[in-house]
Amino acid sequence: MAASSDSTFETVEHDVLVIGAGGAGLRAAIEAAGTGVRVGLITKSLLGKAHTVMAEGGMAAAMGNVDDRDSWRVHFADTMRGGQYLNNWRMAELHAKEAPDRVKELEAWGALFDRTPDGRILQRNFGGHRYPRLAHTGDRTGLEMIRTLQDHGVHQGIDVHMEVTVLTLLKDGDRIAGAFAYDRDRGHFKLFKAPAVVMATGGIGRAYKITSNSWEYTGDGQSLAYHAGAALQDMEFVQFHPTGMIWPPSVRGILVTEGVRGEGGILKNSEGKRFMFDNIPENYKSSTADNPEEGWKYTQGDKNSRRPPELLTRDHVARMINIEVKAGRGSPHGGAFLDIAWIKERLPNAEAHIKRKLPSMYHQFMQLANMDITKQPMEIGPTTHYVMGGVRVDGDTQMTTVPGLFACGEVAAGLHGANRLGGNSLSDLIVFGKRAGEFAAKFAKENPKVTIDPKQAAAAEAAAIAPFARAANADGPYQVQEALQDSMQANVGIVRLQDEMETALATIQGLKKKAANVAVLGNREYNPGWHTALDLPNLLTVSEAITRCAIERKESRGGHFRDDYPEKDPAFGSFNLLITKGTDGEMQLTRQPIPEMPAHLKEVVEENK
Amino acid sequence: MSTMTDSGTRKQTFSLWRGERGTGAFKDYEATVTDGMVVLDVVHQIQAEQANDLACRWNCKAGKCGSCSAEINGKPKLMCMTRLDQLPANEPVTVEPMRAFPHVKDLVTDVSWNFEVKKKILKFVPRAPDAPDGTWRIQQADSDRVQEYRKCIECFLCQDVCHVLRDHHMHDEFIGPRFLLYAAALEMHPLDTGDRVPALKKDFGIGLCNITKCCTEVCPEHIQITDNAIIPLKERVADEYFDPLGQLVQIFSRRKEK
Structure with missing residues (x-):
């Protein structure tokens, strides 16, 4: 119709x-x-x-x-x-x-x-x-x-x-x-x-x-x-992000603001240990507190104190939580504990203070997880x-x-x-x-003058309505999307390995064929099934780009961590990875050297080391 | 941790409104649910497994964007913030679109009227900056006082439940609780110098609100819309138009001394 x-x-x-x-x-x-x-x-x-x-x-x-x-x-x-x-x-x-x-x-x-x-x-x-x-x-x-x-x-x-x-x-x-x-x-x-x-x-x-x-x-x-x-x-x-909600299952992934840690929230494992002091990266040692007392003072505005390790960069904190979970010291639902309630040991009106500083977090946990963050620690884990x-x-x-x-x-x-x-x-x-x-x-x-090529629009239109003409027994858009999400989560996630990423790439190639053949039911009026089908090529393109770049970068740096190359390699610090579409329609990967930083900015980096 | 337990799954019937542009009927779907799920999870599950073309709006799934407004068991609510364990487990759950707006499809309504109304309200007009660098000085207490109005996530549930709009369809005469709240947020902003009082009386129909507080009851942000926004605005209107002594005073002084 x-x-x-x-x-x-x-x-x-x-x-x-x-x-x-x-x-x-x-x-x-x-x-x-x-x-x-x-x-x-x-x-x-x-x-x-x-x-x-x-x-x-x-x-x-x-x-x-x-x-x-x-x-x-x-x-x-x-x-x-x-x-x-x-x-x-x-x-x-x-x-x-x-x-x-x-x-x-x-x-x-x-x-x-x-x-x-x-x-x-x-x-x-x-x-x-x-x-x-x-x-x-x-x-x-x-x-x-x-x-x-x-x-x-x-x-x-x-x-x-x-x-x-x-x-x-x-x-x-x-x-x-x-x-x-x-x-x-x-x-x-x-x-x-x-x-x-x-x-x-x-x-x-x-x-x-x-x-x-x-x-x-x-x-x-x-x-x-x-x-x-x-x-x-x-x-x-x-x-x-290191702190997403993980329980109940339906809220998995919803963000818990870093502001919780900024206000004095601490991370603990199932043994009650504050594990973030265990491993402070070399380049942050001089600016990070080495004891809980100093960290607390920092969150309360003491200018002479250094920040607590909970406020290290997100990549590091997420990996530290991952290590605790893998070592069997995670929370009941596979994360860690984020505790802001503990500040009642330090502040007289802690409960009111938390509600005033973190009102929507209080509200979010009360309503979705039925728990009071002014009284109990939150269960959290990394989320994309x-x-x-x-x-x-x-x-x-x-x-x-x-x-x-x-x-x-x-x-x-x-x-x-x-x-x-x-x-x-x-x-x-x-x-x-x-x-x-x-x-x-x-x-x-x-440059005000442009000419529209109607053929480009016609091709996009034809591709967009094609799913309606397909047999009902073809794959559904939601199933293809879910298969992609499962693969990316398992294979190109927070900790990466060569063979897993190659599996992901093969999965993406297979899903591209399925996406090109999904069937959509119903008509064009506000049809989320159709919308999801049209989103699939975009999801597949970016997933392929992420995976190809992640395979190419054989080191660990920032948000990219590889178990098979766990160290940072200076050789990988001099270029960006570029993905462009080749004449054959396939992704081309190139290493683009980063231009040298001008002297006045180098100076700024040096003076802040 | 939480009082919630890792309990097993159960079956429950969901009666969802299906249809387009005003036509439609409830259709039953059987869903597999667990404790801790919210209504939006079930709608998504049905959409993915049983009815790919089931229309619903949603975005953040955390009660922050105000997209997934609907009427659940007859009550205006956000689907993402309505947990199944807050609803009777042994009866079907009904989910239908907001009834005060034109129907589009299934659970989706045309809320564009709200965006048009907002344009009619005089925008923020700050006083001259307090400091030479173009910045202002505001006390925390003055900021805190108006934050309640600014929490609004524009879910339009208050508009949905307001009888002036829902039952009497006075969309041309009345801007509804959401925009009375918005006007209050501007009127009481510590820096604002605009005057919206004449428009509130003449164009925005504040007199049509008879303070039944239905809007306050459904607000997912728990904003005291009636007590803290509408009534103070009504008082401002009354002061300006129905207070002879006040009117005399006004002739000799500016109404706002911000």
Whole structure:
């Protein structure tokens, strides 16, 4: 019935088309609209529901409101150290320098942050940040951010296309020309013509079984950009957040903010031992407390104390939990204990304090796990959270290797290198969202003429409706997705091995064939089975990229840990891994040397060692 | 740890609303459930195994995005935050779309009206910065005072249950509890200087709310919408329009001395 082809579809024209309406996409759209160009904003969900809303801890910006020793120099050095020096140093520099202004701008647009005693924006401690640096609103900073951007944006004349999914990017020769999409509501196709396109689609978490990400995080942006000719970079670096909920089973993967540890929460194994003191990496020894007393003082704002080992980088903490579980010292459901209730030994009003500092965590555990975090320790374990790799971009303009195609936020690579520091994501969104919007608008003004090739749209349309014509006994989309998630979780997860990853690659090749043959029931009106079928090629593309890069990197660094190569190898520290689409349609992997850091930045790294 | 136990599985019937654009009926599905599951888990299970084209909205699955609003056993709730052990185990669970909005398909409704309403409300207008570097000074207590209004996740369950919208369909005259709360958040923001009181009275229909508190009861964020947002706004409207002495005073002074 409605599965037949549309002979006509709506064409919408914008100067700048932004795909994705989380923090980065909204910020890009606001910036572009501010320059006077016509801006369209596409979101797969309703406005304001993007993953940014889940961010809890805060946004990193060296404002120095709590500790005036902080500066962009220290933030830059922290980001580079956390990223194991695979970062795009230009992006790390711009990020550290511009984040404070972007945060203040949010306040001017109505965001209301927690305050210092003298009324300035309060900043909290977070893993890998030397000084208290995260501007925050309790533990719902992401909600404050996205609502501020959303409410500011709706008055900027941006055309918002809600519940629309992009199927393919359109090209005019080498340059971008727009995107071809469908609306989820009616299943109608839409052609967006635009001389500049900004990708702000977020991450890839749904490639894994246990994830903090929602259904939306199917790697659309990475995959669409790759198929349009852009390069993907460092895809092996996936962040497994150390603290996801693990019990009851239905909540597995839901995030427990790092803010719990920032407020004094400690990690313990089944023997009650605080195991994070067991192994402190060499390059963090000088900045990490060597006893519980000092660690506690740090969380309470003592400037002369060093941070507790629970606040080491996420990759390290996740691996430490993994070691405890494998050694048989895990919690009953295969994780570790995260205890914030213990602070009642130190604070008179601990219960009220926890509820005030971590209200949504309190609420989340009460409601979903029926337990009171002010009284009992939480059971937690690693969960797929973020991808450091993504679309390769120019550090200043955020343009990809495809003229007119920009990328910002999680979908872009570079800022975080091999591992992202908590709090550097929200600041990434606003710093590079702004830049992407600014330069996309500039590009659109300078290169306004594009021609649409109707054949590209027709091919995408034919592929999209093909699943309706297939026999009902073909594979279902959910089963293919689940098989992929199981394989990626088991074989390309937190600890990796050559033969397991080769198994994953073979599984992906097999699932590609199945995905090309899935059948969809029903019609095109709001049909999640169909939507899932159309997400599969994206999930498979990013899974293959992750796996190929992970096989190539024969060392352990940041978010990428290999049991067969457990040490960091300096030889792997001088290049990024790039994935591009070869002329034969297969993935090409190349090693791209990292340009030498200029002297003024080397100096900054040295002075913060 | 928690009081929950690793108990076994059981079968339960779920009656889900199936249909498009206003037509439809409940359809029964048998699901295998365990304690600790939430209604959204069951909907996903049915979607993956029995009804691939079952339409529902969801995102975060942690009560933070407000996407999976529905009526469960007749009560407006988030599917992701409704645990099965809070519902009767030996009866079918009914799940249907929010009834105050136009139906799209199955559990999905057209909530776009809400996004249009928000655009009509005067945006945030900050006072001049307090410091030469363009920043403001706000006390924590002043920030805390308005955080309750800002917790809203825009699930629109309050709009769904409000009888002015649900039963009387006064969508053109009344903005509903969500946007009265939003107006309150702006009006009471420590930096805001905008005046939304005239619009609240004339265009947004605040007088139509007769304080039955249905909205407060269904709020998953436990925001005291009626007591802390709507009633104070009603008082502001009353002060401005029905208080002769106040009106005199106003002639000689600015209404807001922020």
